[in-house]
Amino acid sequence: MDCNGYHQENHDQNLFPKPKVLVLEPPPVFKYHEDKLSQKFHFLKAWDSPLPLDQFLTTQAQSVQAILSHGTCPVTTSTIRLLPSLGLIVTTSSGLNQIDLQECRRRGVSVAYAGSLFSADVADIAVGLLIDALRKISAGNRYVTQGLWANNGDFSLGSKLGGRKVGIVGLGSIGLEVGKRLEPFGCNILYSSRNKKSSVSYPYFSNVCELAANCQVLIICCELNDQTRHMINKEVLLALGKKGLIINVGRGAIIDEQEMVRCLMQGEIAGAGLDVFENEPRVPSELIALDNVVLSPHRAVHTEETLMVLVELVIGNLEAFFSNKPLLSPVILDE
Numbered sequence: 380m381d382c383n384g385y386h387q388e389n390h391d392q393n394l395f396p397k398p399k400v401l402v403l404e405p406p407p408v409f410k411y412h413e414d415k416l417s418q419k420f421h422f423l424k425a426w427d428s429p430l431p432l433d434q435f436l437t438t439q440a441q442s443v444q445a446i447l448s449h450g451t452c453p454v455t456t457s458t459i460r461l462l463p464s465l466g467l468i469v470t471t472s473s474g475l476n477q478i479d480l481q482e483c484r485r486r487g488v489s490v491a492y493a494g495s496l497f498s499a500d501v502a503d504i505a506v507g508l509l510i511d512a513l514r515k516i517s518a519g520n521r522y523v524t525q526g527l528w529a530n531n532g533d534f535s536l537g538s539k540l541g542g543r544k545v546g547i548v549g550l551g552s553i554g555l556e557v558g559k560r561l562e563p564f565g566c567n568i569l570y571s572s573r574n575k576k577s578s579v580s581y582p583y584f585s586n587v588c589e590l591a592a593n594c595q596v597l598i599i600c601c602e603l604n605d606q607t608r609h610m611i612n613k614e615v616l617l618a619l620g621k622k623g624l625i626i627n628v629g630r631g632a633i634i635d636e637q638e639m640v641r642c643l644m645q646g647e648i649a650g651a652g653l654d655v656f657e658n659e660p661r662v663p664s665e666l667i668a669l670d671n672v673v674l675s676p677h678r679a680v681h682t683e684e685t686l687m688v689l690v691e692l693v694i695g696n697l698e699a700f701f702s703n704k705p706l707l708s709p710v711i712l713d714e
């Protein structure tokens with residue numbers, strides 16, 4: 380047994396109890412793979428306790444060395460401070476905005492994440508939302524299923540994907556996958572990013588408003604942080620213009636949602652395809668009522684196949700931590 384109390388050939392639970400891992404909310408990997416995870420770890424489920432979270436952490440979680448997190452419930456400074464033995468947070472997300480990384484750095488808590496595991500799946504959904512919004516697939520579905528076609532209703536024309544100028548906001552692994560998919564459709568790709576990338580020849584804009592003014596579609600692929608919160612504001616939306624579409628597979632709060640709703644309702648932009656929202660799972664009722672908006676319940680990241688890889692990554696990271704080995708997908712916490 381090593382100093383983290385983990386025995387790798389731990390078949391006898393009485394002799395070698397399974398390491399405890401705190402879970403603040405049920406992660407999607409639980410829904411499909413809880414049995415597999417529970418064979419190796421003992422999960423302390425905060426949501427199962429009748430106690431308020433702080434009390435639960437103070438009374439039940441003092442010896443907890445690891446948290447399994449999943450992009451929604453924040454891992455705050457106060458949570459981290461209530462866990463004196465904490466050494467690792469494994470998140471099943473690629474985004475890290477829900478974890479107080481500064482406190483992790485200060486406390487020496489390691490973080491492991493999903494990295495670029497979901498990038499291809501997210502890019503597929505971004506392209507799907509774009510094609511749906513342009514060609515009105517969901518709107519057409521409603522038109523047929525509501526009997527309007529049979530009643531000789533009028534269904535307006537969609538717009539062509541080929542030749543469209545698409546601005547990718549954030550050319551990380553998701554943005555690059557989106558570009559790779561849209562090029563063969565004949566789209567002209569432009570982008571904005573923290574830095575110009577030498578690996579692509581797409582026109583670069585350091586200013587997102589200038590990018591918006593030069594394209595017909597904006598696809599938000601960047602991470603949420605203090606610099607990108609509400610980066611897509613009224614000025615950017617107006618620059619995108621009345622024929623412009625916005626697709627968001629990043630985080631809801633990168634767009635000023637209220638402003639976007641206003642622009643959509645007043646025809647200041649043409650439509651939207653959204654997988655993420657500012658206050659999930661709440662979606663503004665105005666968005667639900669609009670026919671030029673395609674909505675998806677923050678599922679761009681997960682397919683059956685990637686969840687199977689994800690569960691192995693989670694197990695691998697936890698096992699590495701409990702046996703003092705290097706993490707499989709560590710987050711580099713800058714100084």
Ligand SMILES: O=CC(=O)O
Nearest residue numbers: 450472473474680
């Ligand atoms: O949105 C989901 C993630 O960050 O993985």
